[in-house]
Amino acid sequence: MNFAEISCAxxxxxxxxxxxxxxxxxxxxxxxxxxxxxxxxxxxLTVGKKKYAEVEGDMIRLREAAEKLQGEFLTLVQRDxxxxxxxxRAYGLPKETEAQREEKDRVMEAAxxxxxxxxxxxxxxxxxxxxxxxxxxxxxSRLAVSDAGVxxxxxxxxxxxxxxxxxxxxxxxxxxxxxxxxxxxxxxxLAEYGPCxxxxxxxxxNYLKKE
Amino acid sequence: MNFAEISCAxxxxxxxxxxxxxxxxxxxxxxxxxxxxxxxxxxxLTVGKKKYAEVEGDMIRLREAAEKLQGEFLTLVQRDxxxxxxxxRAYGLPKETEAQREEKDRVMEAAxxxxxxxxxxxxxxxxxxxxxxxxxxxxxSRLAVSDAGVxxxxxxxxxxxxxxxxxxxxxxxxxxxxxxxxxxxxxxxLAEYGPCxxxxxxxxxNYLKKE
Numbered sequence: 001m002n003f004a005e006i007s008c009a010x011x012x013x014x015x016x017x018x019x020x021x022x023x024x025x026x027x028x029x030x031x032x033x034x035x036x037x038x039x040x041x042x043x044x045l046t047v048g049k050k051k052y053a054e055v056e057g058d059m060i061r062l063r064e065a066a067e068k069l070q071g072e073f074l075t076l077v078q079r080d081x082x083x084x085x086x087x088x089r090a091y092g093l094p095k096e097t098e099a100q101r102e103e104k105d106r107v108m109e110a111a112x113x114x115x116x117x118x119x120x121x122x123x124x125x126x127x128x129x130x131x132x133x134x135x136x137x138x139x140x141s142r143l144a145v146s147d148a149g150v151x152x153x154x155x156x157x158x159x160x161x162x163x164x165x166x167x168x169x170x171x172x173x174x175x176x177x178x179x180x181x182x183x184x185x186x187x188x189x190l191a192e193y194g195p196c197x198x199x200x201x202x203x204x205x206n207y208l209k210k211e
Numbered sequence: 212m213n214f215a216e217i218s219c220a221x222x223x224x225x226x227x228x229x230x231x232x233x234x235x236x237x238x239x240x241x242x243x244x245x246x247x248x249x250x251x252x253x254x255x256l257t258v259g260k261k262k263y264a265e266v267e268g269d270m271i272r273l274r275e276a277a278e279k280l281q282g283e284f285l286t287l288v289q290r291d292x293x294x295x296x297x298x299x300r301a302y303g304l305p306k307e308t309e310a311q312r313e314e315k316d317r318v319m320e321a322a323x324x325x326x327x328x329x330x331x332x333x334x335x336x337x338x339x340x341x342x343x344x345x346x347x348x349x350x351x352s353r354l355a356v357s358d359a360g361v362x363x364x365x366x367x368x369x370x371x372x373x374x375x376x377x378x379x380x381x382x383x384x385x386x387x388x389x390x391x392x393x394x395x396x397x398x399x400x401l402a403e404y405g406p407c408x409x410x411x412x413x414x415x416x417n418y419l420k421k422e
Contacts, residue, residue: 008222008288009215012244012281016251023252024361027245031365033223034238040227041234070223077219146379150235150372154242157368160412161361164419168357171421183420201371208375209394210382 003030003081004074020088021081025119028161029080032122033073035154036129038147040066042140055139062132069129076125080118080165087111087169105174112169116182119165123186126159127193130200137200142207149204156197163190214241214292215285231299232292236330239372240291243333244284246365247340249358251277253351266350273343280340287336291329291376298322298380316385323380327393330376334397337370338404341411348411353418360415367408374401 003011003022011030015022022030043063046052052059090111093104130152137148166186170179214222214233222241226233233241254274257263263270301322304315341363348359377397381390 004220005218007216008219008241008244009285011219012248012285015245016248016255016277016281018252018255024249024358027249027365028361030219031242031245031368033219034226034242037223037227038235038238041229044227044229066227070227074220074223146375147235149375150239153368153371154238157242157364160364164357164360164416167416167419167421171419180422183422205375205378208378208382210378211391211394 003077021084022077023080023084023165024161025080025084025115025122025165026077028119028158028165029073029076029122031154031161032126032129032158033070033077035126035151035158036066036069036073036132038151038154039129039133039136040070042136042144042148042151045144046139046141049141052139052141058135058139062135066129066132069125069132072125073122076118076122080122083111083114083118087115108172109174112173113178116166116169116173119162119169120182120185120189122162123159123166123189126155126162127189129155130159130193130197133200134196137204145204146208149201149208152197152200152204156194156201159190159193159197214288232295233288234291234295234376235372236291236295236326236333236376237288239330239369239376240284240287240333240336242365242372243337243340243369244281244288246337246362246369247277247280247284247343249362249365250340250344250347251281253347253355253359253362256355257350257352260352263350263352269346269350273346276339277343280336280343283336284333287329287333291333294322294325294329298326319383320385323384324389327377327380327384330373330380331393331396331400333373334370334377334400337366337373338400340366341370341404341408344411345407348415356415357419360412360419363408363411363415367405367412370401370404370408 043059047059090108095101095104133152163186170182173179254270258270301319306312306315344363374397381393384390
């Protein structure tokens with residue numbers, strides 16, 4: 001099943017069920033796509049407007065980047081489901097004998113590594129999306145700036161959501177050196193892009209809110 | 212068009228275009244639905260488990276509430292589109308003569324009030340959803356707790372997103388007393404539920420993250 005192609009209502013209904021996928025990682029990729037699309041909309045409402053002729057080139061470049069990211073996020077919705085299934089099977093392997101325990105450990109470790117790679121990639125794409133929002137918010141049409149603020153908030157939420165899916169998997173890994181490396185990558189992405197998104201949101205809020 | 216029934220990919224593609232709807236308000240309702248579904252999933256993975264027999268009644272109650280909220284958020288995706296269309300038409304009304312200006316002001320003011328009511332309702336539903344996540348995170352299966360943390364982060368992002376859609380509309384209202392009243396409602400919802408969501412997220416993160 002391609003989760004990007006089912007209806008929004010069906011995605012949400014499956015997400016709220018005990019079906020193993022989609023899960024929190026795939027949902028984070030979806031929210032990243034929604035956030036990125038909001039930035040893209042700001043671009044769409046800016047290009048071709050005389051008042052914004054000076055930033056036309058920027059907007060075209062930003063829209064291309066946003067379009068690409070939207071597609072990548074949707075692919076990551078699917079990829080997250082693909083790496084979760086082997087992990088879910090691995091959790092169910094028998095551990096009666098020593099040989100079974102060793103085999104389970106080996107399979108689990110490989111599945112956990114895969115299951116970390118996707119949320120880490122989602123986080124990295126969220127960082128790219130937040131950088132785009134910074135420019136959409138600063139240069140895009142004032143009439144659409146609220147959407148850049150909303151988009152930045154969503155990309156941050158997707159970043160946070162994906163981080164928990166890194167931590168849950170690194171927490172179960174035997175290779176603590178590699179687990180620590182993944183955790184530090186996630187920590188660094190949170191530390192860089194979380195506050196960046198907050199600044200975009202606050203600047204948009206201050207611009208819009210009138211007493 | 213029913214925006215809850217189109218595919219996720221199509222929703223995102225329309226959102227990223229210059230089509231007037233869906234916009235930031237509808238996208239916030241969608242993210243609220245995604246967040247709520249993640250809490251609901253925690254409930255689904257907890258009910259029927261011997262280890263969690265003590266909270267079975269709570270989980271059933273929480274899941275019913277989450278199920279209801281998911282449906283309400285999806286209805287709000289659509290309602291936001293419905294109230295935006297008259298506002299978008301009102302912005303385009305002529306203002307050549309004094310009579311036209313008066314008519315435009317009157318139509319705009321009514322459309323702006325409507326366009327504030329939906330994001331305020333989205334914010335209020337986000338608050339309810341965050342309260343559910345508080346319980347899902349505290350009482351639900353430890354194996355699924357990451358999803359409660361992700362869900363709380365998404366519901367906060369939806370709360371923030373909807374708030375900008377209140378502020379942009381109150382900013383354009385002539386009736387400053389009413390605009391102030393709406394702003395204060397939005398401020399109060401942000402002040403109450405934003406930090407509440409942050410606490411849920413941090414507690415889940417601290418539980419999951421191992422050095």
